[in-house]
Amino acid sequence: MKVKPLGARVLLKEVETEETTKSGIVLPSNAKEKPYLAEVIEVGPGEIKDGKEIKMQVKKGDKVLYSKYAGTEVKLDDQKYLIVRQDDILAVIE
Incomplete structure (x- = not known):
């Protein structure tokens, strides 16, 4: 399914990250x-x-x-997305 945001809105997909503590324990992104x-x-x-x-x-x-509290979560084709206004985007990471 293809989604095209209207106006000054953006469709985002959260980036999954894993983090390892100093003691070597891996923390999944949902924890x-x-x-x-x-x-x-x-x-x-x-x-x-x-x-x-x-x-x-x-x-x-x-x-x-x-x-932090930006946008609306939507689920499309078993994937979670977030639709936010451009004003809710704080920075572009290069």
Whole structure:
């Protein structure tokens, strides 16, 4: 199923990470607080708000940090995704 966000919204997929403690114990991503790190899957076309054009500053494939309580979780084809407004994206990781 293909999803295309509307307006200035972005479809994200959380990046799964494992972390190893100093003692060598591996912590899976579901055993700790979410890292708020995701990959951009799709990008909306942008929007015009109050007569000003809002251009999209992220592109497909970017790794980004997003706000803690941002967006709406959706499940498509047994995968979890997050739809957020571009304003909820804090940074692009290079």
